[in-house]
Amino acid sequence: MNLFAHFQTAARNELSVMMATGELPPGLDLSRVTAEPPRDATHGDVTTNAAMVVAKAAAMAPKVLAEILAKRLARQPDVLSADVAGPGFINLRLEDTFWPKILDAILAKGDHYGRSELGKGIKSNVEYVSANPTGPLHVGHCRGAVFGDALAELLKVTGYEVSKEYYINDAGAQVDTVARSAFLRYQEALGTDIDEIPSGLYPGEYLIPVGQALAAEHGKVLLTVTEEQWLPIVRNKAIAMMMDLIKNDLASLKIHQDVFFSEKSLHDSGEVRDTVADLREHGHVFEGRLPPPKGELPEGWEDREQTLFRATEFGDDIDRPLLKSDGSYTYFASDVAYTRNKIQRGFKELIYVLGADHGGYVKRLEAVASAIAGPRKVDVIVRLCQLVRLFRNGEPVRMSKRSGEFVTLREVVDEVGADVVRFMMLYRKNEAPLDFDFAKVTEQSKDNAVFYVQYAHARVCSVLRNGAELGRAPVNHDFLLLVDEAERLVVRRLAEYPKMLEGAALAHEPHRISFYLYELASDFHSLWNKGKESPQLRFIVKDDIIITDTRLAFLRAIRYVLSNGLRILGVNPVEEM
RNA sequence: GCACCCGUAGCUCAGAUGGAUAGAGCGCUGCCCUCCGAAGGCAGAGGCCAGGGGUUCGAAUCCCUUCGGGUGCGCCA
Missing domain, CATH: 1.10.730.10 (Isoleucyl-tRNA Synthetase; Domain 1)
Known part of the structure; x- marks a missing residue:
């Protein structure tokens, strides 16, 4: 039982009755009528703003209307008294006999107390983590992972039908780089002295097992074929093993997502192509030039005509390219295809949990969804998580990504435990930066x-x-x-x-x-x-x-x-x- | 240059979609264990809600603007 919802309804009902009897003009907007716990407990048990929010439209003084409404509410069951206070609040004091009902309800519902049908079964897609499969997760991923997971659980208990998803970026140049890095580890596993890992490739030791697995599976065969031939094999193996690594990292934080969606599959199935065709059909695609960005020009900027999605028509700042200069699809194109896939699966709410450095994505994600959804309404909700600053006894923990010396998610979880990490990551508003001190959180x-x-x-x-x-x-x-x-x-x-x-x-x-x-x-x-x-x-x-x-x-x-x-x-x- | 996020007590932060006298924790001051777990609790001091305008019965909250901090800005993902 939600007593505030109960008295909100009661207040609205009383106002409706008054409209029906002519005591109030008809058609008043009651949507802003709320019932809440009073800020100060001495004010009573429940307070409503009902009189204040409809007074103007009803052409009445708030306090006058409040007096009338208070008299009516005082007759409600469980209400001991209803008093008007301040500018027109109605404070309800409940009968002593009311509170036992709350406690009985909690005991009766037990583990289910608090659940509601708020979401009315709306299909909600929560995408979070979605880290590139190039290595283990690091602390930076921690917050979004926990936030997304808790948000998904919250939506579940409030009546939404939720799918927790992870988008695997397994189609671009980065995974080719992983594959080349793994190939070196493969050679190493076969006894070749590989010396130092050249810059541009991933030096992390987590690729060593990939090399060993390839050696065990393929022997020396891959050394005898061209890169064109070994690359897909090595890439598949590397991605699969990196995803296992990542899933294990997530499991250590008690995170188990429902869908791991492959970007590559969108290309293989032709969905990227179809999506671009769809957009074109609806007139959302054109060939044109983008104005160069203001301020410092990017390296190698050349003004050229390209295939663009008319994102500005949907509120974005700039139109977005769908094809690269070599004719292949951009990352953005497959992203659009993924959005389309989600919408086709019936999701009405697309939630994205991203790092704060992805703030620039919000408008384009909204633009894509509204272009694809057309007249169907799909809500895009983007939540940005600010970064986490790590401390050890008050001293900031230095991390340099270049040298590969980043603190992994696993190290943090192993040191303080999943429960502590999860709670602390949620003990800040998502858009506020968060300090995480190893000493403090275990104190x-x-x-x-x-x-x-x-x-x-x-x-x-x-x-x-x-x-x-x-x-x-x-x-x-x-x-x-x-x-x-x-x-x-x-x-x-x-x-x-x-x-x-x-x-x-x-x-x-x-x-x-x-x-x-x-x-x-x-x-x-x-x-x-x-x-x-x-x-x-x-x-x-x-x-x-x-x-x-x-x-x-x-x-x-x-x-x-x-x-x-x-x-x-x-x-x-x-x-x- | 443009867009988005942030600015609340000395410090770290809440503030329930616009409500009553702006709240916690740390730190500071003074108290409370013969007794269910003191690993706790109580009380006190501490504020121009960054500045300025506006909207209205009413603004930390919404709009405009200035200042200060962060992030991002074609063919990477």
Whole structure:
């Protein structure tokens, strides 16, 4: 039960009735009417802006309308009182008998508490990571990987039908370079002294096993054929092994995507060709010249006519080339084909999780989707993740990509654990830069948000264990006994959970879950410590069976919310620290 | 030159799609364990929401503009 959704509907219904009876003019826009938790708990339990947002169109003073509406809302079930405050807020105070219903609902729904049908089964495609298959993932990939994964999970629990996808760039020049690099490792495996890896090729040792595998499979045969002949063989092997490497890296972060989509397959199937033909048919393609970029001219710029997608017609800054000067398709062309493929598979929402350095892509992705989708409506949602700055005891960790000395994703996960990495990557808004300090994230103190939330969960579990040892079980309970303000604060927080999830899903901001969990943990720790001063507030109260059982049931509800939230983030809730 | 992102307490950051007196953590000051896990909690100090205009009942939030920081800008992927 989402009480805010409930009272939002109630307020809208009352306004509709008033329109029907002529108390209000007909046809008022009620879409901006909301019901929310009040900023200040002393204001009540639920607050609505209903009177303020329709007052103008109704030609009434907000406070006057608020008074009338408040009287009507006060008659709603579970409402104790409805007061007008400030410029026209209506603050609802709920009956004491209402809160037990929330807790009962949480216990009844358990692992499913918070789920909703918000997405109405809309098919949503979430593409993330999509790193080139040229080597293992490094820390830079971490954030987008975790963000995309958590976002996908969030959308799932809020009623979207989600496909998690990875686009493999296995068609361009880069994978040929990987193949040539692997070929050297192949020669090396056969005993040739390869000396240093020439610049321009990948020096990484992760290609050594590829060379060995090729040697084992093909012996010396590949040495006797032309590059034209060995390249595809070596390339296929290298890509397959790099993808295995990458999938293992992702698995270490508990990421398992549904679809790994090959760019090459789009060429092989003719979809790239067909896509360009489609665009041409709809008049979105033309032969023309691009103006040179302002500022510094790129190396080797030559003004020439080329085949362009009319992206500017769809809001992009510049038209985009589909063919290279040698007549082959650009990366962009296969990207368009992939978009078309997604739309043909029925996705209504295309979500892209990209690094912040890809900010320039947003407009073209939107342009492509609207050109391909035509009258069908497809939403393009791009989320950019800012970079992660690594620190070790406050000192920045230096990385140089040129020398191949980058910190891999695997190293980070192995050192601090997947749960810590996942939580920390989500403890910032995606477009804000993030500092990741190896020392801090493993610290066992409240400075460390992961720990703080986990600690709350562990404490809950601890009391539940103690209760069980005493032979108590949260079966017979009377939630009306939970009257202390600290308890009510926690209950209210639990009640906010479904609304928070919906808001996070609509805004595509999984970090809201982390912050919510931190707040819930804080409310809980606070309640816990209150039990130190007032023994009657402890969860287990000797000689009072009913209050003990009630609080154990309460703890169970808290535990569900903590663990449900953590699970969406992909963090395992721990029972003991 | 153009486009996008960011600018909130000394520091690191939230701010639920425009709501009431802008919130946390760190740091600082002072408190709380015979007792369910003190690996915690309570209280205090700390703000021109970068600056300036605008929109309206109401702006950190939306629009314009200036300043400051980041990213990107044909035939690479």
